[in-house]
Each structure stands twice: as C-alpha cells, then as structure tokens.
Amino acid sequence: MTQSMTAFARNASTLDGVALTLELRSVNHRYLDLTIRVPEEVRDIEQALRAMLSNKLSRGKVELNIRTQDNSAPEHNSTESVVDLSLNINLVEQLAKASHAIAQHIPNADKINPLEILRWPGVMQAKQIDTRQLQQNVTRCVAQALEEFIATRKREGEKLAAMLLERCDAMEIITAEVGSLIPAILETRKQKILERLAEFKVEHDENRLEQEMVLLAQKMDVTEELDRLGAHLTEVRNVLNNAQPVGRRLDFLMQELNREANTLGSKSVDTASTRASVDLKVLIEQMREQVQNIE
Numbered sequence: 001m002t003q004s005m006t007a008f009a010r011n012a013s014t015l016d017g018v019a020l021t022l023e024l025r026s027v028n029h030r031y032l033d034l035t036i037r038v039p040e041e042v043r044d045i046e047q048a049l050r051a052m053l054s055n056k057l058s059r060g061k062v063e064l065n066i067r068t069q070d071n072s073a074p075e076h077n078s079t080e081s082v083v084d085l086s087l088n089i090n091l092v093e094q095l096a097k098a099s100h101a102i103a104q105h106i107p108n109a110d111k112i113n114p115l116e117i118l119r120w121p122g123v124m125q126a127k128q129i130d131t132r133q134l135q136q137n138v139t140r141c142v143a144q145a146l147e148e149f150i151a152t153r154k155r156e157g158e159k160l161a162a163m164l165l166e167r168c169d170a171m172e173i174i175t176a177e178v179g180s181l182i183p184a185i186l187e188t189r190k191q192k193i194l195e196r197l198a199e200f201k202v203e204h205d206e207n208r209l210e211q212e213m214v215l216l217a218q219k220m221d222v223t224e225e226l227d228r229l230g231a232h233l234t235e236v237r238n239v240l241n242n243a244q245p246v247g248r249r250l251d252f253l254m255q256e257l258n259r260e261a262n263t264l265g266s267k268s269v270d271t272a273s274t275r276a277s278v279d280l281k282v283l284i285e286q287m288r289e290q291v292q293n294i295e
Helices: 040-056 079-086 089-103 114-118 131-199 206-220 223-240 247-266 271-291
Strands: 007-015 018-027 032-037 060-070
Touching (some): 040 131, 060 131, 131 247
Parallel strands (some): 032 060
Antiparallel strands (some): 018 060
C-alpha cells in the first residue's frame, strides 16, 4: 500500500505521578533519517526505540521527541508535605545530635543554622523515579503513537495514489489522441505541399512526392515513444499496488515518462502534437511533485 512520508502523531500518559508526552513527526527525505530526543531516564532504551522505528519505516526525516515531568511533587504551600518528601529526617536528627554533642565541649557555641544542615550531602532528597517502569511506559506509548503514525501515512498515501492514477488516465487519453493524429497530420502536410506546387505552377513527380512523405512519416514516427509511455504508465499502476515502499521506483518512472514526453515533443511537426507533448509534461511534473511525498 502506498504510504506518505509526512505524518504526525502524539501520545501522553501518566504513571505514578510522572507525566510522559511524546511527539512523532516526519517530512520528506531520500532515505530514513531518525532523530530521537529523550530524557536521561530513558537513555538506556534509545537504541531499542530506534530499532522499533527502523523496522516500521523505510524513508523520511523522522523525529521522536519524548518529555517527562514529575507531577507528584506537593504544592509549595504545604510545608509539612515538603519536609516529608524532600528531607532525610533520620540524617537530620543524627546531624543535630552530633552538633549538640560537639557544642557541649565548646564554650559559647553558636546555635545550629538550619541552612548549614541543608547543605550537608544527603539531607535534601529528590524523589526517585522507577526508571524501569518509566521505560516500559515509554515503549508502550511509542508503539501506540507509531501505530497511529503509520495509519496517518497510509491514509495520505491512498489520496496520493488516487491522484497519480487520475494523471495516468489523463496521460493515456493524450497518448491515444497523438497516435490517431499522425495519419491526419501527414495528409495535411501532403496537401500543403501540393498547394504550394500548384501555386508556383510546377509539375511534381508523384514518386518523389511519395518519397518525401515517407521520409516525413519516418521523422514523425512516435510509435516507440507512445508504446514506452504506455508501458511506463502500466508499470506505475502496478507499482502503486505493491505492498512494499514504492517511492524510489516511482521517482525513476517519472524520469522515464519525462524522457519519452521530451522525445515526443522533439519529433513534433504540428501544433496539436506539440500541445500534447506539453500537456504530458505538465501532468508528469504534477505526478513527480507528489511522488516526492511517497515512502
């Protein structure tokens, strides 16, 4: 199935007071270019996340941004809770007893400054996050976001495929018209030559005239170009039904279609066939622009 390279997905989760937010986005790129930004607590599974994305995506500049925030911290106006959660009370009591014991041996000792106690290593405690549980939550959320991400790519890819098929139909109509124009163009050219000869009152050699018309027909012969155009358009339809990534193959086919359209234009000796060549190149360019979005 045809997939687009541009998509966006977002997922959020909260576990044990730790809020997790991740965003997955991608834009066009010739190859797969992964950029992953994760907090330090998730750094250990970065390679696993990279492998998860690489197994599902083949092209595009893909960015995965993960943010975490500890929402379990108490409000600032709840002093008692702050102490319970942020201070190592046992250590504070030990330091207070030790300081009191030392003060017994020092005359006129100053009172203990609480700020000095706070500076002691280990007195202030930050809440320990369960890293393993957080990493499991991240992996689960990334998998969910990736599923939504791929679904978005497929929906947009279906629209792109429909647009390409419409252009293929239009090009097939034009190539069929060009094929039917050739006999009429030759007959018109022959009549013009006869009219000019009659205008100058010159007798013409019928055999020579036929030879000239044969040479002109050979010069205007675009049967091979039309056949190759038809074959390329058939291949575009086949590729669009392929389950594998098809962007690079389609890009190559656009080059081949453009080559045949240019050759068709170079052999043109009539405004109708020239116009057909221009119309073909316009349609091919429209297709080429959209192919750049396909994985």
